[in-house]
Amino acid sequence: MRLLCDTHSYVWYVTEDSSLSPAARAAIDSGDPVVSLATVWEIAIKVGAKNPPVMASVLKRIRSDGLADGFELIGIDMEDVIVAGLMPLHHRDPFDRLLAAQARNGDMPIVSSDRAFDAYGVTRIW
Numbered sequence: 813m814r815l816l817c818d819t820h821s822y823v824w825y826v827t828e829d830s831s832l833s834p835a836a837r838a839a840i841d842s843g844d845p846v847v848s849l850a851t852v853w854e855i856a857i858k859v860g861a862k863n864p865p866v867m868a869s870v871l872k873r874i875r876s877d878g879l880a881d882g883f884e885l886i887g888i889d890m891e892d893v894i895v896a897g898l899m900p901l902h903h904r905d906p907f908d909r910l911l912a913a914q915a916r917n918g919d920m921p922i923v924s925s926d927r928a929f930d931a932y933g934v935t936r937i938w
């Protein structure tokens with residue numbers, strides 16, 4: 813099953829951070845995880861803002877080697893941005909609204925600790 817990882821779930825997975833729940837790790841390990849180009853963009857923004865430091869090492873790895881083994885990068889298309897733009901502002905973070913739109917449009921669950929995704933009618937794995 814394809815599943816969309818949000819920024820923190822991807823970062824926590826590749827850095828083996830214990831903040832990632834066991835259920836999320838198991839889903840990623842047994843599924844077909846995808847990462848949105850929006851997530852790579854968000855990581856780069858966080859690195860540019862110098863917050864948090866772990867993002868710099870993840871971005872460096874993405875730039876040199878691509879995503880971690882087993883992860884597929886998905887782009888952003890026009891329907892994703894239209895759906896995200898029309899979503900109610902349950903979540904003020906435009907990156908997360910875009911991820912919610914991609915999860916809905918791609919009929920994928922999203923791996924995230926963020927309960928705000930629940931308001932968008934997507935299945936959240938945590």
